[in-house]
Amino acid sequence: MKKVLAFTIPTWSAMVVNSLIGITDFWFLSQISKNYMSIVGIAYIPFSIISSLIVGIGIEANRTKAKGNPINFWYILIFVLILSSSLSILAQGFSHYFLFFTWDNPMYKEIKTYFSIICYAIIPTSILYVCTGILRGKGLPKKTLIFSFLAVILNFFLDFLFIKTNLLGNPLTGCAIATVIADSLVAVIYILYFMKKRFVDTSKMDIRKFVTNALINSTEKLFSVSTLQVISNLFIAKISVMQASIYFGLDRFFSPLLLFSYSFFEWVLYSKSKGIKTSNSIYLIYFGLLVVYNSIVIQFMNLDSIGLIYSCIYVVYLFIFFIERTLVANFFAKEQGKIVNYVILSKNILFLITLFIVSNLDKLSLLSFGVVNLLFLFGEAICLMVILQKQNKHLKMV
Template sequence: MIDMTKGNANKLILKFALPMILGNIFQQVYNLVDTIVVGKFVGTDALAAVGSSFAIVVFITSIIIGLTMGVGVILAQFYGANEMEKFKIAAITSFIFIGLITIVLMIISIGFIDPILELFNMPSKLIKDAKSYLLIIIIGLIFTFVYNLGTALLRAIGDSKRPLYFLILASLINVVLDLVFVLQFNLGVKGVAIATTIAQGVSAILCTIYVCRKLPFISFKKEDIKIDRGILRLVAKYSILTSAQQSIMNFGILIVQGLVNSFGITVMAAFAAGVKIDSIAYMPVQDFGNAFSTFVAQNKGADKPERIKEGVKGAIKTIIAFCAVISTLIFVFSRNIMLLFIDKGEEEVIRLGIEYISVVAIFYVLIGFLFMFYGLYRGLGLLKMSIILTVVSLGTRVVLAYILSATSLGASGIWWSIPIGWALADILGFIVYKKNRI
């Protein structure tokens, strides 16, 4: 466990963030391996189906992840203030509250899967594969909920290592099962979805077992199930607002995906590969922002505003340094990276994918700052500000994507809308920070 209320701020954040970064790399391996296996061994159509379905999956799971992230802030604040009874009540309340929402979400997603696919311009030849993939992944949402709530509990007390260990094992299982189900049993898209769901189930079970042993005072005995109305309102406020922020962000991405789909399967496949590269490339700064949120929340609970300011200065330096390196590497080796996803014979898909990377990768520092602002305002409890930044970023992106893609820029207009949205949100986040002298 890491107490972030004392010691070198930036070192503590980095120490806490590193297991989160490594863990998320392995979590990304779930869908990354799916993409590589499908693209290499099933075909371009299947890659486009999985890639465009993934945008829908991310939107649905972002609701659950956002709920658990919001709860994590409350738990970190209670932990920083050493209010362990409230910590226990908040944990139990969150399990019941978010668990019920997850079940409802699964029912709605399965019931409306056909209209969802139609809404986002899924080509008719891809609908069968996309539907098969989505149905299996949706069934696994219960594992997504259990794992992410367990992770929120552990990270709130400063333990970001154990979730990493569970994900490493789960990711290895996913890789093996992907190859077995696709190459040996010829299950195609269904195979990679089943492999992913099984792997998520493993990580959820392991995380649950560890949380029960690490935090034995959190139990579900009859006398311990207490729903404090004040804490329930707090849990609902933080979790719903954070979930709204995550959902708005991914809904915007989903709308853009629908626009991409209108350009045909070649552009869809290139965009699918490009988005996967993005998700790996800037994931470390995303996790750094989440770690920063825990740092801010603990110090807010301990009433140490000066440490929060110190953390902001260190975070800016870290983000600039990391993004400078990763942007350069991806820009220089863009073709080699695309060939990991696409067969070398698909030259047009590769060309479009490189075009996407060339536009977006050099601006990763902008989304790095945006994740920092998300973490800052979430940790401070200013959840509405995080939502406003998301609306500015994604709203700009969606509007510009439709406007620019209708010009001679075509699909590349969609690519350029992404960094412009990041930049505008960063400017707003910085103005609010300076104005309020946080």
């Protein structure tokens, strides 16, 4: 258990700290206009989907390094720079089409302006994924926490400079530029740190295998719950404002515990590559933490009966999501990400079709959404578990 916590807590903490960057942006912008928060939130919908295409690079860097396989740092760096630059240019060039769902929005011009700048944050972000993945694969997740704090501090300073003082004459433009500059500075510092510590490996590696696995990992992220949640928000917008506020409120308050699932995902990749066993008690601890935290959130938000029921459904959902991430990590550790992609894509298609039907029948509510969301995630987890058990049984027979 000590090894689990020693790895997951720093990784989790770094993820939580990174989330503070978005909170910092919202805090500065909200002091000027509440509309700015909406503009940033809407612009991040396509940005999140596009940036998910490079997440798999960090996952593969973790797995490859944990297995002791060589990673030619400069080869990978050149690859991610070419890929991320292409995505950024593509995003800006076709920003009008990426923002198709905002064409009728009176703030479309502001949304497009922010998106056209923030899309270039994909470039330094890709470098951050590579560096954090390598450090986690080397068993040094605590180092990533330091860089996360540095990113928050730089972003806060630049937000103050560009938003609070309105140095550029446009708070939204200043906010986007602040994010791009802060991420770029941290990326440069990461590279310099790697060079100083001699973490820059120039050994020969199977670059084709690395890229293939990274793209498969990214595809899973594209089909995953996080991207699906972004699309689901379009359905949530159709329910009552009061129920939607409960949904977004719980989503925001539970985000730290949700991030723990992703940090444990990184641990499973690392531990499976190293042959380290994980105690099942972590599941009981996590569920207990969810229940206790939920009781606090219920009191803090002063939820009504509908909110109370949904919060309980959401707790079960988060616990199953924790299990689902563990199962997915097991497949990734075996380099079998394609299986996961097929299962998740099938589930997502059926889930969205179901939401569309429920919405057209005027039966869409916070509770109906919660139940449908929970049932489909449960079905996905069961499917992955059955496939994994069959594989393990086959290996034992062999």
